[in-house]
Amino acid sequence: MVRYEGMVVISLHVNGENREVAVRPADLLLTVLREQLGLTAAKPGCLNGDCGACTVIVDGWPVKSCLMLAVEAEGHTILTVEGLGGTAAVHRAFVDANAFQCGYCTPGFLMVCHALMTRHPAMPGESVVEEWLASNLCRCTSYQEIRSAVERMYAP
Amino acid sequence: MIPFNFVYYRPDSLGAAAEVYEKLRREGVSAVYYAGGSEIITMCRAGAIEPRAVIDIKRIPECMILSPGDRRMTIGSACTLSQIGESRMFPLLALSCGRIADHTNQCRITLGGNLCGSIQYRETSLPLLLSDADISLYGPEGARDVPFHSVFDGYMRLKPGELVVAVHVPVWALTAQCAHMKKTANEKIDYPLVSVAAVWRDGCLRIAFSGVCAFPFRSQAIESVLNDRTMTRGERAQRAACLLPAPVTSDAEGSGEYRLFVFRNTIDEILEGWENGTL
Numbered sequence: 001m002v003r004y005e006g007m008v009v010i011s012l013h014v015n016g017e018n019r020e021v022a023v024r025p026a027d028l029l030l031t032v033l034r035e036q037l038g039l040t041a042a043k044p045g046c047l048n049g050d051c052g053a054c055t056v057i058v059d060g061w062p063v064k065s066c067l068m069l070a071v072e073a074e075g076h077t078i079l080t081v082e083g084l085g086g087t088a089a090v091h092r093a094f095v096d097a098n099a100f101q102c103g104y105c106t107p108g109f110l111m112v113c114h115a116l117m118t119r120h121p122a123m124p125g126e127s128v129v130e131e132w133l134a135s136n137l138c139r140c141t142s143y144q145e146i147r148s149a150v151e152r153m154y155a156p
Numbered sequence: 157m158i159p160f161n162f163v164y165y166r167p168d169s170l171g172a173a174a175e176v177y178e179k180l181r182r183e184g185v186s187a188v189y190y191a192g193g194s195e196i197i198t199m200c201r202a203g204a205i206e207p208r209a210v211i212d213i214k215r216i217p218e219c220m221i222l223s224p225g226d227r228r229m230t231i232g233s234a235c236t237l238s239q240i241g242e243s244r245m246f247p248l249l250a251l252s253c254g255r256i257a258d259h260t261n262q263c264r265i266t267l268g269g270n271l272c273g274s275i276q277y278r279e280t281s282l283p284l285l286l287s288d289a290d291i292s293l294y295g296p297e298g299a300r301d302v303p304f305h306s307v308f309d310g311y312m313r314l315k316p317g318e319l320v321v322a323v324h325v326p327v328w329a330l331t332a333q334c335a336h337m338k339k340t341a342n343e344k345i346d347y348p349l350v351s352v353a354a355v356w357r358d359g360c361l362r363i364a365f366s367g368v369c370a371f372p373f374r375s376q377a378i379e380s381v382l383n384d385r386t387m388t389r390g391e392r393a394q395r396a397a398c399l400l401p402a403p404v405t406s407d408a409e410g411s412g413e414y415r416l417f418v419f420r421n422t423i424d425e426i427l428e429g430w431e432n433g434t435l
Binding site: 001002004006024025026027047048049052061062063068069112132134136 | 157162165172193197201210258259263264344
């Protein structure tokens, strides 16, 4: 049985690499990604699981990293925006659709959309897209453009 | 951040989980079983709880089962709402799961966490109350399999140190005619004013509610009224509103009076769909 107390060194598989981090069991995945690994794409927003700015992908599922302990992520595959390499279909789609204003929420939306395309390789129905996108907030209200980006992502 | 430390345990068997919980209890250490963690992390951050040990049950095989069987389907307590929804094996539970929080959070929230959580709605309980489900529990005294309704009266009634392992749903419930409605005050993603799950078994309506009172419930008194076709739909909805098992909830989501209005209308909608065959 795994037992972690105090500061422990664990290995996280992030963006295709195994990375060692020193964490407290109570540390959040979001904090560890940003402060120990320098992966600052995932953003602290509400820190309450509401806004989705901190969304990353764990084992193919979108996850709000402010609601996950770093120690839980051990043994799982984590993908952040940095791991997309800037060339994923979702990147091009967001640029082409001008699907951002201030950009703070953008990494979270990118990860949700990338996970959507991974789990639904063919364009899903409107209700599915709406359901997935509703997990994230954009205070600049770029929702129309983000919705267009999803269309472009599937039909580049 | 979580402003205090705890010890993290990740057992790989039920026995190890119960053993460590019992050991911590004897030592006076506050411990919680942990699955999706959404509520526990939120409450830790808010200072509402301060466990000194967290026992993560997601590597226990029995808690991760999601499989159909010849007589009943088994759903592990650590299965996420997304996994349950995407499996499509139990349509009514899939509908309930799809209306809890948002989609990304559904990828973390687990069946066991929703049933045992402190947030009063516990909407995954409704399909289980209606479908004669059983539940497997494990604790320091060992394993027990019991009818779900015998340990859930709006709240999970577990023995000290006990954890939910899995629920078992008879096959008839997987294909039964069913309906689910969730009414919220404003946004689609919100706590319910009224959440209703309905199943038809042998031509009779079974119905359970969340949001109306301070706990989810199934009421056979309400079912008797709603199955009495000598009354009009409106009369049945009106009578049902008088048979609530506890005072109607009145809070920031909606006043009690408004909730009752929505309750009656939702029942009418269900009955109309039943009569017209449109559900």
